[in-house]
Ligand SMILES: [Zn+2]
């Protein structure tokens with residue numbers, strides 16, 4: 303994968319992802335400021351998938367650290383009351399840097415501009431809270447990183463480069479090109495398996511896989527007692543297969559498992575599914591500064 307992704311994901315404790323090329327951080331679990339240090343100040347967009355403590359435990363410190371460097375966007379699902387409470391608290395607790403945060407409630411389908419040329423983000427609705435009704439504003443979101451490229455129109459494609467350059471000069475680049483959106487990364491956030499149609503066309507699917515086996519899906523650990531739902535490795539990789547994505551990264555894997563158990567389970571399921579994708583896993587308890595420098599756990 304041509305992408306630098308730094309991250310940590312231990313469900314119940316902390317999850318955060320940092321896409322350097324997009325100046326984007328997704329979620330703000332405990333420890334993210336400590337790990338990224340002053341790199342936090344170079345991030346312009348912070349997007350939260352939902353308000354569980356393992357995803358926002360480090361948010362206050364992020365606001366303090368990033369806020370000292372000026373304005374930044376803090377996007378979050380439009381549903382739920384936690385965000386307004388946090389915003390108000392942050393403003394009272396540390397008004398100086400908290401004023402730099404532009405809290406933005408997000409709905410399904412919303413677009414954001416990362417500020418890096420051509421790099422956009424689109425929100426989609428996910429299902430993580432059992433009582434999150436579709437007619438209400440979403441309480442959990444997934445995100446897609448979209449790369450908008452200006453491509454030469456088909457009618458000019460066969461011309462020699464010299465003529466294309468001349469046309470670009472005489473008519474302007476806009477006259478001979480059209481913007482094409484490439485889905486780069488789809489990130490599921492916590493929850494049920496996402497709709498494969500959303501992921502289709504992505505270079506990379508980042509999907510949660512809290513449980514290695516459906517037998518491990520114990521409602522209490524999953525949070526079903528308070529209405530949370532999660533995915534298994536089989537469900538996450540089935541989405542990847544149906545969506546025909548070439549690369550998958552599984553994360554949010556329960557800390558109950560050893561690294562060995564995680565590797566074996568993922569290889570087993572990918573083999574069984576005959577998956578045509580490379581698979582990586584962000585192991586719990588571990589901080590990655592470039593997760594794709596690791597060798598994939600599975601290759602077709
Ligand atoms: Zn979580």
Ligand SMILES: [Zn+2]
Pocket residue numbers: 352354430492530
């Ligand atoms: Zn959650």
